[in-house]
Amino acid sequence: MILNLKVDLGNGYIHGIASNNQKSFKINIQEGSEIHMVIPEELQVNSKEGSIFFTTEAGYDISLQLSFKKLETDMILIYTDIDTLMKLAKDLPIQMEIK
Numbered sequence: 614m615i616l617n618l619k620v621d622l623g624n625g626y627i628h629g630i631a632s633n634n635q636k637s638f639k640i641n642i643q644e645g646s647e648i649h650m651v652i653p654e655e656l657q658v659n660s661k662e663g664s665i666f667f668t669t670e671a672g673y674d675i676s677l678q679l680s681f682k683k684l685e686t687d688m689i690l691i692y693t694d695i696d697t698l699m700k701l702a703k704d705l706p707i708q709m710e711i712k
Contacts, residue, residue, distance in 0.1 A: 614656065614711045616689075622702055631689055631709070638689050642701060645692025649680045650711075652689055658711060665691070667706035675700055
């Protein structure tokens with residue numbers, strides 16, 4: 614699944630909108646003690662673990678291995694390590710692929 618991103622820097626996090634052809638979701642990427650992604654149930658990710666591949670404004674790919682947690686929410690929350698967050702903050706992502 615590919616989502617297009619329109620994000621900005623916050624105070625220690627990245628926030629914005631993730632969208633596909635059917636719907637848009639708020640997205641928040643921040644540092645967390647456990648690397649995982651909270652996803653709305655309607656995104657239909659059927660695995661408990663997987664990968665995210667971010668494409669950045671400069672055309673670089675940044676990957677992240679994580680676990681998925683489905684919740685009744687309209688927001689995507691990504692908790693990552695500080696190194697990945699810093700890479701994304703320096704070169705904001707414009708697209709992410711969930712596998």
